[in-house]
Amino acid sequence: MGNGTIALGIDLGTTNSVVAVVNEQGVPEVIPNSEGERLTPSSVHFDGDNIVVGQFARDALRVDPDNVVMFVKRQIGNPTWHVQYDGKEHTAIDVSALILEKLRKDAEQALNMSINYAVITVPADFDDARRRATETAATIAGMKVLCLINEPTAAAIAFGANRKGDKKTVLVYDLGGGTFDVTLMMIEGDKIRVLATEGQQLLGGKDFDDLIIKYAVQAFQAEHGFDPTAEEYVAAELREQAEKAKRELSKRSSTILVIGAKGRTTRTSLTKEQLDEFISSKVDNTFIHIRNVLEHSKLAPEDVDQVILVGGSTRLRIVREKLAEFFGKDPDASINPDEAVALGAAIVAARELAEIEPEALSETVHEVVGGLQVSDVLSHSLGIGTFVPGTNRPFNSIMLARNTPIPKEESRIFPTTTANQTAIKITIYQGEFDDPSLCNPVGEFLLKGLPPNRPVGKKVRITISCNTNGMVEVQATDIETGLQAETVVNYSQGLSQDEIADKQSWLKKKTKTIL
Numbered sequence: 001m002g003n004g005t006i007a008l009g010i011d012l013g014t015t016n017s018v019v020a021v022v023n024e025q026g027v028p029e030v031i032p033n034s035e036g037e038r039l040t041p042s043s044v045h046f047d048g049d050n051i052v053v054g055q056f057a058r059d060a061l062r063v064d065p066d067n068v069v070m071f072v073k074r075q076i077g078n079p080t081w082h083v084q085y086d087g088k089e090h091t092a093i094d095v096s097a098l099i100l101e102k103l104r105k106d107a108e109q110a111l112n113m114s115i116n117y118a119v120i121t122v123p124a125d126f127d128d129a130r131r132r133a134t135e136t137a138a139t140i141a142g143m144k145v146l147c148l149i150n151e152p153t154a155a156a157i158a159f160g161a162n163r164k165g166d167k168k169t170v171l172v173y174d175l176g177g178g179t180f181d182v183t184l185m186m187i188e189g190d191k192i193r194v195l196a197t198e199g200q201q202l203l204g205g206k207d208f209d210d211l212i213i214k215y216a217v218q219a220f221q222a223e224h225g226f227d228p229t230a231e232e233y234v235a236a237e238l239r240e241q242a243e244k245a246k247r248e249l250s251k252r253s254s255t256i257l258v259i260g261a262k263g264r265t266t267r268t269s270l271t272k273e274q275l276d277e278f279i280s281s282k283v284d285n286t287f288i289h290i291r292n293v294l295e296h297s298k299l300a301p302e303d304v305d306q307v308i309l310v311g312g313s314t315r316l317r318i319v320r321e322k323l324a325e326f327f328g329k330d331p332d333a334s335i336n337p338d339e340a341v342a343l344g345a346a347i348v349a350a351r352e353l354a355e356i357e358p359e360a361l362s363e364t365v366h367e368v369v370g371g372l373q374v375s376d377v378l379s380h381s382l383g384i385g386t387f388v389p390g391t392n393r394p395f396n397s398i399m400l401a402r403n404t405p406i407p408k409e410e411s412r413i414f415p416t417t418t419a420n421q422t423a424i425k426i427t428i429y430q431g432e433f434d435d436p437s438l439c440n441p442v443g444e445f446l447l448k449g450l451p452p453n454r455p456v457g458k459k460v461r462i463t464i465s466c467n468t469n470g471m472v473e474v475q476a477t478d479i480e481t482g483l484q485a486e487t488v489v490n491y492s493q494g495l496s497q498d499e500i501a502d503k504q505s506w507l508k509k510k511t512k513t514i515l
Helices: 055-062 092-111 128-140 151-160 205-224 232-249 272-296 317-327 340-356 363-369 497-513
Strands: 007-011 016-022 028-030 044-047 050-053 082-085 088-091 117-122 144-150 168-175 180-188 191-200 254-261 264-271 306-310 373-377 382-387 394-400 408-415 423-430 440-448 459-466 472-478 484-488
Touching: 007 092, 007 151, 007 340, 016 092, 016 340, 016 363, 028 340, 044 055, 044 092, 050 055, 050 092, 055 232, 088 092, 092 128, 092 497, 117 128, 117 151, 117 340, 128 144, 128 440, 128 497, 144 151, 144 340, 144 373, 151 168, 151 180, 151 191, 151 306, 151 340, 151 373, 168 272, 168 317, 180 272, 191 272, 205 232, 205 254, 205 264, 205 272, 232 254, 232 264, 232 272, 264 272, 272 317, 306 317, 306 340, 340 363, 382 408, 382 459, 394 408, 394 459, 423 459, 423 472, 440 472, 440 484
Parallel strands: 007 117, 117 144, 168 306, 191 373
Antiparallel strands: 007 016, 016 028, 044 050, 082 088, 168 180, 180 191, 254 264, 382 394, 382 423, 408 459, 423 440, 459 472, 472 484
């Protein structure tokens, strides 16, 4: 392989993943996988001694559904989820690393170059746990993550490339296979400033497929009296039919679903109107988030100059019709909604690579990416656990509110609440509520070594900082003694460097079997 340096832009998707790179002419382009396809299904088949990733893994769902993993992005950052293979438990980080390894290997083959660097996109609504887990997966797959970037921001960069012009307000509507994000931003030339972002983790094409499958199963049960999905291959076939039906109904008024099990068959029609009825409430949910980001930014629908569509589920006609009605203008799908995020990530990857290895890029690429400036926001509020004054009721004291521009650092003085404290436990919460039980505890640490016999009310300064990747650091300082403690909120699921190295070693041994 060649010895040049290159950085990939990777859209690690719930249903499909895409890889892109900026070529020597400064143009971002998608890199086809080893099968010649621009989309790689985010599916993994644990097939005996082999690990199959991509379309062949997805195809195996019909014959070996128990050993096929799909939609793992919905589990990233969840320490309790795992699959069994090769005598070990493998987490969502491990499975994601397998997908990233396939993407990296295919890109190396296509470009004839070794690849060590990447920019990976994440949903804007991803919390710190999911962001760190994604970065850990890339590390296991042998890539250094130059930065993480929110998917809607990456898409806006792709749409804005080579389209210099006046300042405009842009809303990115990102409805993919498993997640929904909406981001409002100001774009002026190479400058992108995010105003507000919101999202919903479990809302996307998979949920629409589930409703179509439910409809088909009910039709079969009404005719034959039993659930056809008791046979696992039927469930796999129905999912394929549901996805196909969505695509067909974006172009035509009706389609046919065929369900067969135990020698019985049902044929039932599905019309566009029926599909719209099934999914209308879920699409309406996305407009709650749209109204929230507009309200936060003190803007009205008519203030939005451009609505950008991202994610395969935006091909649904009901989505486009509702957006056109709400904003009074047709949404922009001039870039393939499946590819926009990866293309934008590739531009950011080239910009980041220019900072550390400028000689690796042509003058043309430097000219294209050199002026790019992106200012993003915090997707979830960050707070410190304390108590309501004069009570024992726990309280989440929010220090960095959602949609605060990042990077950002904030300090606040907290009084001690117990006499004779020689150590203080500091708990960090992520969430929008005063009640800590409604928020996500994202880390805790101890400030130790405090002198005994101190009264209540001694002052402790807490400082929270969030970097451009949306990752969090917290420091506590006892004002009287100067004692300090700090933590990086770390969501590698407790993985030490040695454990990461062990996973890298296992993956390297399995590399020849990853197809």
